[in-house]
Amino acid sequence: MKVYVxxxxxxxxxxxxxxxxxxxxxxxxVPNTAPFDDIADADGIVLSGGAPSVxxxxxxxxxxxxxxxRADFPVLGICAGMQLIxxxxxxxxxxxxxxxxxxxxxxxxxxxxIFRGLPDRFKVWASHNDEVKTVPDGFETIASSETCPNEAVxxxxxxxxxxxxxxxxxxxxxxxxxxxxFLNIIGEKKC
Numbered sequence: 001m002k003v004y005v006x007x008x009x010x011x012x013x014x015x016x017x018x019x020x021x022x023x024x025x026x027x028x029x030v031p032n033t034a035p036f037d038d039i040a041d042a043d044g045i046v047l048s049g050g051a052p053s054v055x056x057x058x059x060x061x062x063x064x065x066x067x068x069x070r071a072d073f074p075v076l077g078i079c080a081g082m083q084l085i086x087x088x089x090x091x092x093x094x095x096x097x098x099x100x101x102x103x104x105x106x107x108x109x110x111x112x113x114i115f116r117g118l119p120d121r122f123k124v125w126a127s128h129n130d131e132v133k134t135v136p137d138g139f140e141t142i143a144s145s146e147t148c149p150n151e152a153v154x155x156x157x158x159x160x161x162x163x164x165x166x167x168x169x170x171x172x173x174x175x176x177x178x179x180x181x182f183l184n185i186i187g188e189k190k191c
Contacts, residue, residue: 001186002026004042008050008061008080015168016046016078019179032062036070044074044186047081049127049166064088074159074189076114076182079128082162086153091136098147099129104165106151110142113154114161114181124151124165124172131164159185 003025005017013029020027030039039045047064061080065088068075077085087093104126108115132150135141143152143163152163161182167175 001043001183002041003044003046003183003186004028004030004039005046005048006030006032006039006062006064006067006081008032008048008064008084010049010078010080012166012168013048015166016048019168019176020046022176023180023183025183032064034063036063036066039067040070042073043189044076044182045071046182047075047077047084049079049081068160074182074186075161077160077162078168079126079164079166082153082164083130083132085160085162086132086136086139086150089136089139089155091132091139092134093130094133095129096131096148101127103171104145104147104151106143106145106165108143108152110140110154113142113185114152114163114178115142116181116184118174118177122173124167124175125169126151126165128164132162159189161185 007013007029017029061084064084103123131148139153139155141150145151154161167178
């Protein structure tokens, strides 16, 4: 299985890569300016978090919109990656009412897909000022927190997922399991 991590300038991109390596996945970090043909052989991609504010500086996210338009494989967006997914498909972004920096408890609404087998509530690590204010048509919210109503989303028609938090850091409970569930989605699609 081959999963590329698309580098959007996030401080923890290497940790996303490391978790995938730990899970025995063929992976590499790819700049978000790479032509789609350079990632077309992937079985899935992770759109990393990023330093830019997607709402005001989306141009720094390279070709991620093209990847979303052309991908026929599963996609997982993390933090800025989730924001990009939602904005690309017509959602609205904006400053969070309460920016999240540190431990956050999320409430899982759906245990399908990336939260399969996980508890209804658990702690994750968040680091963001902006958030998804309106989820795009064709997407649904699958987790929320007290301060962020859209902590995780999924697309109804395609295997596209986003999490506002950082499952790749050790402070997030069940982070490895979230990545493992994403890999299971990829495996199911390949069958």
